[in-house]
Amino acid sequence: MSSSVAATEASGSLDSSTVVTDQVDVEALAEVYRRVHANDLHLVDHQVPTARERLRWTAEAAGFEAALGYVDGRLVGTVMGCPLPPETLWWRDLTATDDPDLAVEWAGRTFAVCEAFVLPEFRRHRLGLRMTTDLLARRREERVALAVAETNTRVWHALQRVGFDHVGDLVPFPGWRPHRMLVRALPLNTR
Numbered sequence: 001m002s003s004s005v006a007a008t009e010a011s012g013s014l015d016s017s018t019v020v021t022d023q024v025d026v027e028a029l030a031e032v033y034r035r036v037h038a039n040d041l042h043l044v045d046h047q048v049p050t051a052r053e054r055l056r057w058t059a060e061a062a063g064f065e066a067a068l069g070y071v072d073g074r075l076v077g078t079v080m081g082c083p084l085p086p087e088t089l090w091w092r093d094l095t096a097t098d099d100p101d102l103a104v105e106w107a108g109r110t111f112a113v114c115e116a117f118v119l120p121e122f123r124r125h126r127l128g129l130r131m132t133t134d135l136l137a138r139r140r141e142e143r144v145a146l147a148v149a150e151t152n153t154r155v156w157h158a159l160q161r162v163g164f165d166h167v168g169d170l171v172p173f174p175g176w177r178p179h180r181m182l183v184r185a186l187p188l189n190t191r
């Protein structure tokens with residue numbers, strides 16, 4: 001087990017901290033997830049597989065790590081993921097790309113951010129960015145990848161502003177909305 005308090009910061013009226021760890025409470029995270037997506041829980045995206053299942057798969061993956069966000073000691077969000085193994089299905093059915101190597105994985109190539117969420121009442125205090133930065137600062141992979149629903153334009157625009165490239169689209173699980181796949185070179189200070 002490893003964990004570290006990455007940062008404590010008074011941001012506006014928020015007394016928040018982030019912790020990077022490989023040990024998480026899946027039930028507590030699933031509860032936060034349900035509140036984050038309360039208006040969309042009817043979508044297949046949030047039901048099959050269930051958020052609890054997805055969180056558990058990620059938390060049990062080899063090399064898993066999470067940044068957890070706390071406000072006044074209460075869990076309010078996470079950014080979490082794992083390295084992609086060579087046999088990953090992560091890129092399956094990606095729309096055409098002109099880079100033949102894009103979907104080829106080798107040990108140490110890609111860290112996948114599988115979940116990223118913050119409770120609505122604590123957004124726009126840079127907690128999402130802090131968790132992302134704190135988590136990725138410790139990673140030694142060559143690049144980071146994440147999928148964002150095509151309809152989630154605010155988030156994928158924000159990611160493109162911080163250097164992520166849109167490399168193609170895919171449907172992560174049957175019946176989900178199409179997602180944009182975004183990739184950025186690591187370490188974060190490389191461009």
Ligand SMILES: CC(C)(COP(=O)(O)OP(=O)(O)OC[C@H]1O[C@@H](n2cnc3c(N)ncnc32)[C@H](O)[C@@H]1OP(=O)(O)O)[C@@H](O)C(=O)NCCC(=O)NCCS
Binds near residue numbers: 124149
């Ligand atoms: C995306 C989200 C985690 C950002 O949390 P936050 O604490 O408000 O983030 P910040 O205050 O650091 O925001 C800085 C910007 O970077 C974006 N951002 C930060 N971290 C992000 C991450 N890991 N993934 C995607 N976008 C991120 C934010 O959307 C924001 O853009 P904006 O100001 O144009 O809206 C939050 O809005 C959320 O939980 N949304 C609902 C779930 C979701 O869409 N998750 C992303 C799917 S990958």
